[in-house]
Amino acid sequence: MAFLNRVVSKVSIGSVCKLVFPSSSAALTSGLCKINQLKDNERLRFSSTAAKHKTERVKVHFIDRDGNKLTANAKIGDNLLDVIIENDIDIDGFGACEGTLACSTCHLIFKQADYDKLPDTPTDEELDMLDLAYGLEDTSRLGCQVIVTKDMKDLEVSVPAAVADARGPV
Amino acid sequence: MLIKNTQNLTRRLIRNLNRYRRLYCGNSGDFVPHVAVIGSGPAGFYTTQQLLKAHPKLKVDIYEKLPIPFGLVRYGVAPDHPEVKNVINTFTQTAQNERCNFIGNVSIGTDITIKHLQKAYNAIVLSYGADADRKLDIPGENLPNVISARALVGWYNGLPQDRNLEVDLSCDTAVVLGHGNVALDVARILLTPTSTLSKTDISNHALEALSKSNIKKVYVVGRRGPLQVSFTIKELREMINLEDCRTIIEKEDVSFIGSLTEELPRPRKRLTDLLYKTGCNPTDNNLIHWSKAIREWQLKFLLSPTKIVSNNDNRIDSVECVKNRLEGDDILNQKAVSTDETVQIKCGLVLRSIGYKSIPIDDAIPFDQKRGVIPNENGRVTGVTGMYCSGWVGSGPVGVILSTMSDGFNTGKLIVSDMNSGLIPNIQKSGKDGILPILREKGVNVVDFKSWEKINKVEVGKGEEMGKPREKLTDIQQMLDATQEKS
Numbered sequence: 286m287a288f289l290n291r292v293v294s295k296v297s298i299g300s301v302c303k304l305v306f307p308s309s310s311a312a313l314t315s316g317l318c319k320i321n322q323l324k325d326n327e328r329l330r331f332s333s334t335a336a337k338h339k340t341e342r343v344k345v346h347f348i349d350r351d352g353n354k355l356t357a358n359a360k361i362g363d364n365l366l367d368v369i370i371e372n373d374i375d376i377d378g379f380g381a382c383e384g385t386l387a388c389s390t391c392h393l394i395f396k397q398a399d400y401d402k403l404p405d406t407p408t409d410e411e412l413d414m415l416d417l418a419y420g421l422e423d424t425s426r427l428g429c430q431v432i433v434t435k436d437m438k439d440l441e442v443s444v445p446a447a448v449a450d451a452r453g454p455v
Numbered sequence: 456m457l458i459k460n461t462q463n464l465t466r467r468l469i470r471n472l473n474r475y476r477r478l479y480c481g482n483s484g485d486f487v488p489h490v491a492v493i494g495s496g497p498a499g500f501y502t503t504q505q506l507l508k509a510h511p512k513l514k515v516d517i518y519e520k521l522p523i524p525f526g527l528v529r530y531g532v533a534p535d536h537p538e539v540k541n542v543i544n545t546f547t548q549t550a551q552n553e554r555c556n557f558i559g560n561v562s563i564g565t566d567i568t569i570k571h572l573q574k575a576y577n578a579i580v581l582s583y584g585a586d587a588d589r590k591l592d593i594p595g596e597n598l599p600n601v602i603s604a605r606a607l608v609g610w611y612n613g614l615p616q617d618r619n620l621e622v623d624l625s626c627d628t629a630v631v632l633g634h635g636n637v638a639l640d641v642a643r644i645l646l647t648p649t650s651t652l653s654k655t656d657i658s659n660h661a662l663e664a665l666s667k668s669n670i671k672k673v674y675v676v677g678r679r680g681p682l683q684v685s686f687t688i689k690e691l692r693e694m695i696n697l698e699d700c701r702t703i704i705e706k707e708d709v710s711f712i713g714s715l716t717e718e719l720p721r722p723r724k725r726l727t728d729l730l731y732k733t734g735c736n737p738t739d740n741n742l743i744h745w746s747k748a749i750r751e752w753q754l755k756f757l758l759s760p761t762k763i764v765s766n767n768d769n770r771i772d773s774v775e776c777v778k779n780r781l782e783g784d785d786i787l788n789q790k791a792v793s794t795d796e797t798v799q800i801k802c803g804l805v806l807r808s809i810g811y812k813s814i815p816i817d818d819a820i821p822f823d824q825k826r827g828v829i830p831n832e833n834g835r836v837t838g839v840t841g842m843y844c845s846g847w848v849g850s851g852p853v854g855v856i857l858s859t860m861s862d863g864f865n866t867g868k869l870i871v872s873d874m875n876s877g878l879i880p881n882i883q884k885s886g887k888d889g890i891l892p893i894l895r896e897k898g899v900n901v902v903d904f905k906s907w908e909k910i911n912k913v914e915v916g917k918g919e920e921m922g923k924p925r926e927k928l929t930d931i932q933q934m935l936d937a938t939q940e941k942s
Contacts, residue, residue, distance in 0.1 A: 377505070378860045381545065385538035389857055413689040416722035417855050 343435065347393075348443040349376055361435060365428035365442070366391045376444050384429035386410055389418035391428035393442040400424035402436060420445035488513045488874055489886030491576040493563050493816075494583035495519040496526020497859045498846020500546040502580050505867025507552055510874070514554045516576075516887045518567075521615070522560040522902040522934040523910055524550065526584060528856075529927075530614045533640045534655035535647060537924065542856065550904045556887055559902035560935070562816075566899045567890060569819035573841070575889035577879050578870050581820060581829055581836065582845040582863070585811035585852040589827075591632070595763025596807075599623070600771050604631065604641045604808035611644055611665075613658035613927035624668035626803020630774050632760055633808030634677030635685040636855075639694055641806050642673045646700050646750050656918065656925040673752045674800055678759040678779055678791045681709050681730045687855070688726045694752060695733055695741065701748035702741075704734035708756050715786065723787065730754075755800075757781070759793060763805055773799045811852035826851065834866040841879050843870055906938035913937040 345359045345368065357372035359365070366380045369391075382388040392415065395403070403426070407415070411430050415421060425445075490506055492499045495517045503515045523529065525543055532539045550557050561567060563583075572579050588605040590596065600623050609617030629645055631638045644652070649666040657665075677684060695702045713731045716724045733741065758776035766772040778796040781789035812827025821837055823830045828851050829844045836842040836849075845866040846859045873879045894901055902910075910928060917926035928934045 377508075377864055378501070381542045381856065381860065382538050383541040383544065385541060387536065387538035387541070388855070390860065409692065410689070412725065413687070413692060416688055416725055417857060419857070419861070421721060 341435070343433065343438040343440075345433065345437055345440045345442070347374060347376070348441065350444055350446050354441075359433045359437070361433050363433050365393060365431045365433065367429075368433060369428065379444070380429065386414055386427070386429070389414045389416075389427060392418040392420075392445055393426055393428045393431070394420070394422050394445055395424045395426060395442050397424055399437075399440055399442070400426070403431060404434065405430075405432075418445070486512070486881050486883060487886075488577045488879075488881070489575065489884045490515045490578045490580060490870065491572045491886075492517045492580045492582055494526060494581070494846075494848070495524040495546075495557065495559070496582065496584050496846065497528060497542065497546075497856055498582035498584065498848070498863050499526070499580070500524075500549055501860045501863025502582055502843075502845045502867045502870075503555060504545070504549045505864045506870060507549065507554055509868055509871035512554075513871070513874075514556075514886055516556045516558055516890075517550070518561050518563055519557065519559040520562050520583075522931060522938070523907055524557055524559065524904070530609060530612045532612075533608075533644060534612065534657035535643070535652065537655065539856065557902075557904040557907065558887060558891075559907060560900055560931075561894060564817035566897060567893060569817040571890060571893060573819070575885050575887070576841075577874065577882070577884050578841045578843060580843045580845055580866060580870070581848050583813070583816065583848055585813045585827065585847040587812050587814050587827070588807065589810040589812055591760055591807055591809065593760055593762055595765060595771075598763055598765050598769065598771055598805075600626075600803065601763055601805045601807065604633065604637050604806045605811060607641050607644075607806055608637065611657050611661035613661075613929040615929055615931050618658065618660060618929040622664060623804065624664055624670055626771075627669050628672045628674070628800075628802040629670050629804040629806065630674045630676055630800055630802045631806045631808055632676050632774075633810075634675065634679070634683075634754075635808060635810070636687055636690050638675055638806075638808040639686045639690040641808065642675050642752055643690075643694060643697060645670050645673055646697060646752060648699055651698065654923055656923055656927065658927055658929060659921070660929070670804070671750050674755050674802070675752060676755040676758050676760070676774075676776065676800070678757070679789065680756050680781055681712050681754075682715070682723075682727060682786055683781075683789065684726070684730070685853075688722070688729060691726065691729060695729070696744070697752075699747070699749050701745040701751040702733055703751055703753035704730060705753075706735050708754070709734035719787070757791065758798065759791065761797070764799070771803050771805060773801045774805055775799050811847070813848045813852075834862070834869050835873075900935055902935070902938055909940055910934050910937045913940065 341361045342358045343361065345357055347355045347357065347369065349355055355374050357368050357374055359368040364384065366384050369376065369379055378390050381390040407426060407430065411427050414427060415425050418425065488510065490513060492503055492515055499517055503517060506513055506515050525546060528540055528542055549555055563569065569579065588603040595601065599621065602620065602622060606617045606620050607622065610620040610622065631642050645668070649662060652665065653662055709731050712727050713735065716727045716731065719727060757779040759779055760774050761777050762775040764772045764775055776798050777793045778798060779791035779793050782792050783789040813829065815822040821830055821839065829849050830837040831844050831849045834843050834845060834849065836844055843866050845863050850862060874881065891901065914925045914927055918924050928937060
C-alpha cells in the first residue's frame with residue numbers, strides 16, 4: 286500500500302488535473318482530493334524516512350515579497366509548492382487550496398531563460414487560475430504545477446507582491 | 456535535606472510570584488492587545504492569521520452569528536468545488552492557536568453591542584461579509600419562484616435561514632439574471648446530473664428536489680456584452696465541459712470580439728477568446744460532447760429585465776427584457792443603454808444574481824446605505840479609532856478568495872502597525888473575559904471551537920452513512936444539540 290501511495294503521489298497533481306478538469310465532474314474532483322490526502326500522508330511518511338531513501342535534491346531559491354532570498358533543499362520530483370511546505374518557507378497565504386488548481390496563491394515568477402527550459406507548458410486549467418493572480422507575467426507559473434528536476438539546480442524564482450487594490454473581476 | 460527543600464520552596468515561590476506579576480501587574484512589556492473579529496469567513500480568518508503573526512502577544516476573539524465557522528467557504532462555495540474548501544485546514548490551524556478564540560452563536564448588535572466590544576477590545580475588525588442581495592425593482596419580482604441566487608446557494612449549501620426555501624423545479628426552463636460567478640454556479644448546479652452532485656456535500660433536501668427537477672434549459676442573461684462579463688474563465692470552461700449539457704453562445708453575439716482580443720490584457724483576452732471560439736468556432740471535442748447532451752444552457756447578452764410576467768394562476772410565464780446597446784470609448788467598461796426593442800424569454804423559474812450588499816448590524820458602525828458597504832480608508836473605518844473592516848463588508852462583494860486573503864493580511868498588518876505607532880492606545884483591556892459574562896447572563900449559548908469540532912464530527916459521520924464527504928446540520932438547535940455529544 287505504501288508503494289501504491291508513492292505511485293499515486295508521483296503522478297503529479299498537474300498530470301492528474303489534465304485528466305480531470307476537461308470532464309469537470311465532481312466525482313473525479315473528489316477523487317482528486319483523495320489523492321491529495323494520500324499526498325499528505327506521503328509527506329509525513331517521507332519526512333521520517335528521508336534518510337533511508339537518499340532522494341536526490343537540488344537547491345532552489347525563492348525571492349520573497351520583501352526581496353529576501355530563501356533557499357530550499359528541493360526533492361527532485363516534488364512540485365514547488367511541496368518544496369515550500371517541506372522546507373517551512375514562510376510565505377503568507379501560499380498554497381491555500383493545497384495544490385488542487387483551485388486558487389492562484391502559489392503563483393511564482395520565473396526568469397525567462399528558466400521558464401523556457403521548463404519541461405511542461407501550462408495547461409488551460411493552470412492558465413485559468415493564473416489569470417486571477419496579482420502581478421501576472423508572461424513567465425508566471427503556479428508552484429503546484431512545476432515539478433523539480435535535476436536541471437533546476439540553483440533556480441531562482443520570485444513570489445510576486447500581493448496587491449490589494451487590484452481586486453475585482455478581470 | 457532541609458536546605459534542599461527550602462531551595463525548592465524558594466524556587467517555586469519565585470515562579471509563582473512571576474506568574475502573578477505577569478497576570479496582574481501589567482507593565483508595558485506585558486501588554487496584551489485584544490482584538491475582536493466579527494465574522495468567521497475568509498476575511499475574518501485571514502485577518503486573524505496576520506494579527507497573530509504580526510504581534511507575539513496579541514489575542515483574537517472571533518465572533519460568529521452561527522454556531523459554526525467559515526462563512527462563505529461553507530455556505531457560498533459550490534458543493535462541486537471541494538478543492539476551494541481546503542482553505543478550511545489553514546483556518547482550523549488559526550482557530551487552534553492558543554491566542555485565538557472562536558465565539559460562535561453570538562449576534563453582534565443584538566446579543567452584544569459594539570459599545571460593549573469597544574470597552575473590552577483595543578481593536579474591532581468588521582468582517583461579516585455581504586449577506587443581502589440586490590434587487591431588480593421590477594414588476595413581478597415578488598412572484599413565487601422568483602428567487603435570489605444567494606438564497607438558492609444557501610439552500611443547496613444547507614444554510615439554516617434558507618433550508619426551507621420554496622423552489623419549484625417542475626418547469627423546464629430557468630432564467631438566471633446576471634453574468635457573475637454566482638450566476639454560473641447556480642446554473643451549473645441546476646444542470647449537473649444528481650448522480651454527480653450526490654457525491655458532494657450538497658444538502659440532502661436540495662439533492663432530493665434536484666433529482667426530481669424537470670429543468671432542461673437555463674438562460675444566463677446579462678445586461679452588457681461578452682467583453683464585460685464578470686464571471687471568470689474557470690467557471691465558463693466548466694460550463695462548456697459540463698456533462699450531458701450543451702453550451703449555446705450565438706455567433707452573432709460574439710463574432711465581433713474575435714478581432715478585438717489582441718489588445719486586451721491576458722486574463723480578459725483568454726476569457727474573450729473562449730467566448731468567441733465557443734460561439735463561432737467550437738472544437739470537435741465540444742461538438743461531440745454537445746451532440747450527446749440532454750440539457751443545455753445559453754448565454755444571452757445586452758438584455759435588461761423589465762418585468763416578470765405571470766399567467767393567471769400566479770405562476771411565472773416569462774421574463775420581459777429590453778434590448779440594450781453599449782456606449783462608451785473604453786470597450787471593457789461600456790455602459791448599457793436601453794433601446795425600444797423588447798424580448799420575452801419563456802421560463803418557470805427566475806434567479807436573480809445581480810450582486811450582494813452588506814447590511815448595517817449596529818448603530819455604532821458607520822454605514823454607506825447606497826453602496827451597501829462600511830465606509831473606510833484602506834481598512835480603517837472612517838471616523839472611528841480602533842475600528843477596521845476587512846473583506847466584502849468594506850470592499851463590496853467582488854473578487855475571488857485571493858482578494859479577500861490579501862485584504863485580510865493588509866488589515867491585520869495595519870492594525871498591528873497602528874498599535875505600534877500609538878494610534879490605538881496601549882490600554883490593557885479584558886478581551887472576551889469582559890464579554891462572556893454578559894452573554895451568559897443573557898442566556899446566549901456560546902459555541903467554542905471545540906464544540907464546532909463536535910458538530911463537524913456529527914456532520915462527517917452523517918455524510919459517511921450517505922456516501923458523501925459531509926451532510927450539514929441545517930438547524931441551529933440541531934447544531935447546539937451536537938455540541939452536547941460526548942467526544
